[in-house]
Amino acid sequence: MLSAADLAALWLTLKLATTVTLLLFVLGTPVAWWLARSRSRWRHPLSALVALPLVLPPTVLGFYLLVAFGPHGPIGTLTQALGIGLLSFTFPGLVIASMLYSMPFVIQPLRNAFEAIGERPLEVAATLRAGPLDRFVSVALPLSRRGFVTAGVLGFAHTVGEFGVVLMIGGNIPQSTRVVSVQIFDHVEALQYGQAHALAGGLMVFSFLVLLAVYGTQPRLRSF
Amino acid sequence: MDEAIHVRLPLRHTGFALDLDLALPTRGISALYGPSGSGKTSCLRAIAGLDRVANGYVAIGEEVWQDESRPVFVPAHRRAVGYVFQEPSLFAHLSVRENLDYGHRRAGRPTGIDPPGIVEMLGIGTLLDRRPQALSGGERQRVAIARALMSQPRLLLLDEPLAALDSARKAEILPYLARLHDTLAVPAIYVSHALEEVAQLADHLVLLGDGQRVQSGPLAPMLARLDLAAAFRDDPGVVVATTVAAHDDTDHLSRLDFPGGQLFVARRPEPSGHRLRYRIHARDVSLTLRKPEATSILNVMRAKVTGRAETDTPAYLLVRLQAGDTLLLARISRRSWQSLQLASGVEVWVQIKSAALLG
Numbered sequence: 001m002l003s004a005a006d007l008a009a010l011w012l013t014l015k016l017a018t019t020v021t022l023l024l025f026v027l028g029t030p031v032a033w034w035l036a037r038s039r040s041r042w043r044h045p046l047s048a049l050v051a052l053p054l055v056l057p058p059t060v061l062g063f064y065l066l067v068a069f070g071p072h073g074p075i076g077t078l079t080q081a082l083g084i085g086l087l088s089f090t091f092p093g094l095v096i097a098s099m100l101y102s103m104p105f106v107i108q109p110l111r112n113a114f115e116a117i118g119e120r121p122l123e124v125a126a127t128l129r130a131g132p133l134d135r136f137v138s139v140a141l142p143l144s145r146r147g148f149v150t151a152g153v154l155g156f157a158h159t160v161g162e163f164g165v166v167l168m169i170g171g172n173i174p175q176s177t178r179v180v181s182v183q184i185f186d187h188v189e190a191l192q193y194g195q196a197h198a199l200a201g202g203l204m205v206f207s208f209l210v211l212l213a214v215y216g217t218q219p220r221l222r223s224f
Numbered sequence: 225m226d227e228a229i230h231v232r233l234p235l236r237h238t239g240f241a242l243d244l245d246l247a248l249p250t251r252g253i254s255a256l257y258g259p260s261g262s263g264k265t266s267c268l269r270a271i272a273g274l275d276r277v278a279n280g281y282v283a284i285g286e287e288v289w290q291d292e293s294r295p296v297f298v299p300a301h302r303r304a305v306g307y308v309f310q311e312p313s314l315f316a317h318l319s320v321r322e323n324l325d326y327g328h329r330r331a332g333r334p335t336g337i338d339p340p341g342i343v344e345m346l347g348i349g350t351l352l353d354r355r356p357q358a359l360s361g362g363e364r365q366r367v368a369i370a371r372a373l374m375s376q377p378r379l380l381l382l383d384e385p386l387a388a389l390d391s392a393r394k395a396e397i398l399p400y401l402a403r404l405h406d407t408l409a410v411p412a413i414y415v416s417h418a419l420e421e422v423a424q425l426a427d428h429l430v431l432l433g434d435g436q437r438v439q440s441g442p443l444a445p446m447l448a449r450l451d452l453a454a455a456f457r458d459d460p461g462v463v464v465a466t467t468v469a470a471h472d473d474t475d476h477l478s479r480l481d482f483p484g485g486q487l488f489v490a491r492r493p494e495p496s497g498h499r500l501r502y503r504i505h506a507r508d509v510s511l512t513l514r515k516p517e518a519t520s521i522l523n524v525m526r527a528k529v530t531g532r533a534e535t536d537t538p539a540y541l542l543v544r545l546q547a548g549d550t551l552l553l554a555r556i557s558r559r560s561w562q563s564l565q566l567a568s569g570v571e572v573w574v575q576i577k578s579a580a581l582l583g
Contacts, residue, residue, distance in 0.1 A: 127272055
């Protein structure tokens with residue numbers, strides 16, 4: 001039912017979504033923490049910047065990334081100088097583009113979770129001799145567990161579902177940048193509705209099951 | 225070596241200025257008493273290092289925690305304080321046992337404290353494997369107190385630990401706090417706007433009033449000061465520290481001695497030598513010029529009038545008396561003051577109608 005090309009596209013999609021989600025956890029957590037805690041006047045501009053991919057059409061983001069990654073763009077010039085070559089139409093380029101595109105879906109839930117903790121548990125930890133990093137690891141992280149689950153699921157699912165940015169920046173190269181959403185598009189264009197159904201239906205069931213698992217296993221909000 | 229707790233805090237908020245300059249004893253419980261908004265909590269937070277007050281100075285003994293003239297500011301996690309917040313603030317993701325261990329472990333599992341003893345003293349032995357969510361408000365606050373003690377603080381800070389509880393829960397915790405006071409060597413600062421709690425627990429009283437004048441001193445003389453009576457307006461009275469002296473099983477009475485007199489109360493279960501704190505309300509004290517011969521009142525003693533003050537009600541006066549080393553307050557009518565021709569230095573007989581046991 002699924003062709004080798006379909007399976008390759010599926011594998012690439014999972015690889016991309018996993019990489020993007022993990023990288024966004026690493027880079028997004030400090031940003032979300034800063035946004036949740038800081039009283040700096042740069043907080044609002046940064047919040048707006050982080051939320052920008054929510055409102056921009058993916059083609060706008062993809063277009064500017066394509067220009068930036070290109071031989072005369074700032075990032076393209078840099079990557080060429082470093083001997084990496086150009087990022088457009090490569091998997092790393094796709095990862096960077098997807099990170100920007102999915103960023104608000106990871107940072108926003110983390111920020112909400114950090115804000116929901118409030119100052120008090122951290123102050124309590126401070127009076128119990130926990131330093132700043134210790135407080136973050138031993139109190140803030142476990143208390144915002146739900147936020148991390150939500151952020152991970154949304155970031156992953158959103159990356160799986162992206163189409164516009166991928167098409168603009170990655171094109172349609174098998175094994176390298178052809179993800180499931182693009183593969184489905186190809187099937188439809190070639191009037192291969194049966195294969196399109198198999199992939200699209202599979203994706204739908206997968207997404208539903210992931211969300212069901214999240215909602216089913218999350219403990220109800222505890223009162224404390 | 226200077227072993228006192230020194231706090232100098234120029235507290236400034238919008239429409240609020242308070243220059244605190246306190247030297248508190250390193251023994252017993254010091255109460256910060258005053259209405260809400262008088263800067264009590266700000267003071268505790270600054271002592272703990274949770275807030276940095278400009279130009280503040282905080283030192284305990286020879287250990288300086290904040291001195292902006294040098295400048296020194298030790299962050300909260302490097303100060304050996306135990307802080308109990310107004311609302312029970314247990315870590316929701318940890319069990320009671322893990323909550324207790326949190327500060328204990330970070331303080332390097334100090335050997336100077338007795339964890340099972342603390343658990344026993346606060347009566348939380350059966351709660352150790354429970355989650356904070358499964359505890360009552362009173363139980364949570366007891367765990368929070370134990371958790372603070374487990375880190376072997378040099379100073380325990382209690383920010384209205386009973387304020388968020390209903391009166392039944394308060395009554396449940398007060399005895400534990402009293403035990404804490406009797407068994408622990410660690411000094412404590414107890415913030416409260418409830419005079420009853422202060423009278424029961426404190427040894428030293430700091431009065432934060434509406435004005436900027438901060439009064440500070442040992443509890444009993446502070447409570448008997450006429451110039452401060454306005455601060456205790458709703459319920460003036462004194463606290464006497466008594467010792468159980470004898471029991472009379474025929475009449476079911478116990479005799480309690482205090483410096484300057486004795487009290488007879490309904491038979492106490494405590495053995496001789498046990499210390500009990502009683503509060504004598506000014507409204508329960510009456511005065512006579514001659515020794516009352518035929519009276520139903522048991523507690524009658526000689527005292528000297530040492531002053532008087534107005535009360536909220538023009539009909540009544542507050543009279544200060546000295547019985548031996550103990551100060552008493554009596555609320556009598558202005559007419560009585562005149563008809564008995566009372567004045568400072570006059571010897572009178574004091575009748576105490578009742579005394580309320582404080583824990």
